[in-house]
Amino acid sequence: MNYELYYWPTIQGRGEFVRLALEEAGAAYRDIARERGKGAGVGALMRMLNDRHAERPPFAPPFLKAGRLVIGQTANILQFLGPRHGLVPKDHGGRLFTHQLQLTITDFVAETHDTHHPVASGLYYEDQKKEARRRAADFRKNRIPKFLGYFEHVLAKNARGDRHLLGAKLTYADLSVFQIMAGLQYAFPRTMARAARQHPRLARLHSSVQQRPRLAAYLGSARRIPFNEDGIFRHYPELDAP
């Protein structure tokens, strides 16, 4: 299957969780909005998004075209890809728990985004800086420890070893936790310097995922868009710990 990923071309954003799964799977895919030419580019993304004839339109990017299916919502795309590429366990309970973890990551991502956009995603950061400072302070003090503490605990409790969130093999949830750790370290380096020491299993998962051959090749390539201040994980020093 040759997948087509539709996502904004200049940010990692939510699309990156899908890119990581496709890259680790070694799947053939086109990153449509990053290509040029006919049927590609942001224009192609916008045409799909605004297609008034589509019976089952996506609400927002990312969405993945797989044959005749167009699948939206990051966690839903990952759930679709998981069984096809060995990125989930085979048993029903394991698949449910992988998805449950992914939805918890979804919540964490939304909260991370709102540290710099606590009032409105349609306003500039500059227009909500004051509110962002308050929200980011709470995020650093309460939310980062709560979420990281949870995932650290899940790693510790895995009966098959603490190198993965569940089971003995990598899942898409492990890939997404890697991305969370990488993003938070970019956005909140001072906060995360301490947090990484307090969450050794998460720090090790972060490091082991980025050393996987396919991931290492991807992360070192031009396909990996650098973190920047248009994405979810933004480095605004005033929002980090003093």
Added chain:
Amino acid sequence: MNYELYYWPTIQGRGEFVRLALEEAGAAYRDIARERGKGAGVGALMRMLNDRHAERPPFAPPFLKAGRLVIGQTANILQFLGPRHGLVPKDHGGRLFTHQLQLTITDFVAETHDTHHPVASGLYYEDQKKEARRRAADFRKNRIPKFLGYFEHVLAKNARGDRHLLGAKLTYADLSVFQIMAGLQYAFPRTMARAARQHPRLARLHSSVQQRPRLAAYLGSARRIPFNEDGIFRHYPELDAP
């Protein structure tokens, strides 16, 4: 199967999306934290939540015990229940789209919550009223129209008729959209009086779901907790349209 639902006993909250599916299915379930006695009440919920021995702990309520499985995250629970109770289509594409809609509802619910808690869920509303006014204004002006417009459009595009979001039969996503409409009308009555007129298919879905025999019986019973100012949908007149 006799389900056990674990959710806060005094609010509809996210647990309500699960209650609606269980009620429409006519499923046998216990709402553990609302019962009294041994193994019940909030104490039982907290013991499950804080059980340091659980291999696969939930991050937060709601979670559902189904035999040996403990399933967390609202959309994940609904996805689990759907096929068992005829609340999703049988085909893979239909199930993916139902879940995609549910995850869009999840996003909408989180944004609704943040209208009264834009800074921190751990702070009182009174400590973030000023930020809440700004966020709610944007929510009314931009986000309600965007989400409702999307679901109205999905209803209109359903090849099997505009009485359901997809297919010819009720899905758990229809139930959740009913809950969104009910909740928004409670929280933002002035905004929604206008919005209901502008989204006639959603208004009809809202009305037809609440007339389904099992749902009508549930909504008229003491099992349906009234909306209140501790839940997601709170009626703060200062956050509604003037």
